[in-house]
Amino acid sequence: DSLTVFFLLGYLFILNWRLTLIVAVLLPAIGWLVSKINRRLRRLNREHQLLTNELSYIVEETVGGYKVVKVHNGEQYEMSRFGEMSRRLRGYQMRMTVSGGLAQPLTQFLASIALAIVVTIAVVQASHDQTTVGGFVAFVTSMLLVISPLKHLIDVNQPLQRGMTAAELIFGLIDEPAEPEGGGKPLERARGEIEFRDVSFAYGPEGRPILESVYFSAAPGEMIALAGPSGSGKTTLVNLLPRFFDPSGGQILVDGVPLPEYDIHALRSQIAMVSQDVTLFNDTVANNVAYGQTADPERVEHALRAANLWDTIAALPEGAATLVGDNGMKLSGGQRQRLAIARAIYKDAPILILDEATSALDSESERHVQAALETLMKGRTTLVIAHRLSTIERADRILVMEAGRIVERGSHQQLLEQRGLYAHLHKIQFQQHAA
Template identity: 50%
Template sequence: MMPTTHSGILYRRLLGYVRPYWKMLAAAMLMTAITASTEWMLPALLKLLLDKGFSGKAPQYLYLAPAAIVGLFVVRGLLGYIGSYGLSWVSNQIIFDIRGKMFECIMRLPTGYLHDNPSSRLITRVSNDVNNVAAAATSVIGTALSNSFSVIGLVGFLLYSNWKLTFLMAVVAPPMAFVVRTFSRRMRSMSHASQEGIAAMTQILQESIDGHKVVKVYGGEVQEVKRFGAINNSLRRYAIRQNIAASATVPLVQIFASFAVAFVVYLALSQSTTDGMTAGGFMSFITAMMMMLSPMKSLADINAPLQRGLAAAESVFTLLDEKPEDDRGRHEFARASGRIVMEGVRFRYPGAEREALTGIDLVIEPGQTVALVGPSGGGKTTLANLLPRFYHATAGRIMLDGYDLEELKLSSLRANIALVSQDVVLFDDSIANNIAYGSLATTSRADVEAAARAAYAHDFIAAMPQGYDTLIGENGVRLSGGQRQRLAIARALLKNAPILILDEATSALDSESERQVQAALEHLMADRTTLVIAHRLSTIEGAGKIVALEHGCVMEQGTHAELLANNGLYAKLYRMQYALEHAA
């Protein structure tokens, strides 16, 4: 069945990924076509055997016929192998290319998109959908080409043998096409639903594994099993509906074909006495007709992977068409001095009822430490996220060394910023590679060790089995919270950026770990413009400026002593925390 207009557009775009490998694909298809086009030779040999070999008048066929059969299948086997290998090679190249482009696209997506879309959906697209796309681009083409040539060759043989009977077979074409078209829509719809279901199942798996401690402590095993069971059952239903549509197509096509075969057999037997059709001619004609059923079945079968591939292509191309981060800036500098000015900055998350930030005015001088404090939801993290342009202010502007952030290239801006957050991100790699990460990968081991010493991390690293080459597991699972934080600080120290963002870097640590991390942070903050999101107010008493935020507004700003004297929001928060700490 030919794709619809929309499907045709998808398929043409999909074939664009095949174009770089067209020579290999063409060679594979040529081998496949030659193999398929020899299909008619078997009934032709059968005719010769029956009419000549069994008559006893041509004894040479005793040796020629077996040799011809062996030779035919050797040639077909060799060419078929080459064709299958070529198609497989092209298919894997396409998977490699599309997955690479998808991952590059994900790396360039804006933070807002990654927050709004579950990671499981992206993982499913990269890991699962691409396989279906590649199958539609290569295997479907190969199957269609091979079986089409088989049908063409056999039809040609049938026309040569008896054109009248062959034309009678054409009456089954319209109903067969109708059957295939009808079930195609059903399979495409179920393929879409199945893809969404796989993404949902991946999300449940990811959440249950990552949160296994909470699941165990709160007795959530039964709840998670029920959640997984519901989506698993949905996937089962989608698969059954797909199989019903796919399975029904083939027997219906075969039933229509069987009526044609039966009618032809009847007419052939009726004409055998009047048209002089020999036994060999009759048997070869019937054999060729029966041989056509297999490629016709295969042609009907390709509709299922084609529809799965087109549904997957929609998912893949939707991701590839997403707009990357806005990087309209053209200015760049090697190293900023670190003066930050915010003028009337406002921000609203997409779909939010109210603004997260409302008219922020703030000046941070080079080398100054500014602490953001306030109740949860006050806008502290949102304000910090605007500096590296994870989000763009919806109004107002943020200046860095006199340049609007929107005028700066993202690479230049972020090269001047280091980040240490409460949720430390580490990779399943060695300690050294986690410190010297990304653009720091070429840093010497001596510099890595120096950064670790400055972060008070060298001692525990040296005690590890392989020292700096020790693998730390997924997100540093083999390390304590304090150790993970100190590795993040070492990474920031190695980057040596003039601007530092500390997002509640010590809030989840015990007292001993906090003292060690705080000492490392003081070393890190020296001579840098630092924006601190503070949870424990006792850690930011020495900040050059403290900004109290509530409901996205700056309520007050000043030094620790000034704000306590003002007896405003900060003083209230400080007294509450002081009372809680001393009560404990």
């Protein structure tokens, strides 16, 4: 279509350059009009895409939290949220349709004006013998032929703008910095020596500091417990070790080497992690236990036995080949957490991170799992986060955190004798347990 328009304009110029100049004068007006419509379409498409994302999020949130919605009778509220977002989305769609629909009739209107002017001038030229009837007919016919490809070019404008808006969002995601791969230093089997040197961390350059001047070291095979009130930075601290985030200041070393110097995959292969938010995949029990590795039936059974879960799994019709469902929905909360512990046991990594690893277990299961964890922790460096202080009394050292800083450190008995924050937290839990 572009080539057709270009060729016909050239032909018109050859036929009658004076009349062609009159047509050419209207081209900037058409260009300006299309450019204004393009800018509006681009803005509306961007807003439409963002609203579509928000609508999808509302649906996902409502479906995922259906238990809370039902128990609090929130159906009408969620329907009103969905309806309001749908109305806003419809409004943007209508404006996009109107804007896109304006381009063609306005362009044709301007072309009709140009045609009327050309016919008028051509009649004057013919009366003065400045053009022939054949030349006039050829010019008008060629000019009418320009309108059809020009219309096609205008029609393609709306989907083109929609595609460009989507491309902006896609390329924005692609241009996000990739996770750093590290310096490439291999790490076959870590000794487990960990050191935090004056580590600080904040989310973003303007964010509030989450960690400030944290320093401690852990010898190979040592168990370090992190205690303190919620929001003190314990989970953020352990998330820095596998480089889920990089510290804003200071250094973290494993076996005396700063983390960025290691290949990131080699580093993470040395770390097993069990968090309070368990993630399971819609796969078999065996594949969840051996996630990231080849499932060895004997090792899977050993890991499940160590996590006090083998009897439950063996009783299932398909045993370890049973699908656990979406995020382990076929298992209870305690079973899901024990399966995550079995995954850590199977990995057999020299560094363990346990973030409230027994929070969802009943007392009997917790006793068995604690015994399994104590066996697992032998010869391994372990960082343990526990709100129940009774589970960390035998730690080699306890670091007490408050507002992103380590305010106390020592053994369980030493911290009780200091009568500080740890002793206060221990007293509160002891009173609750006694009650």
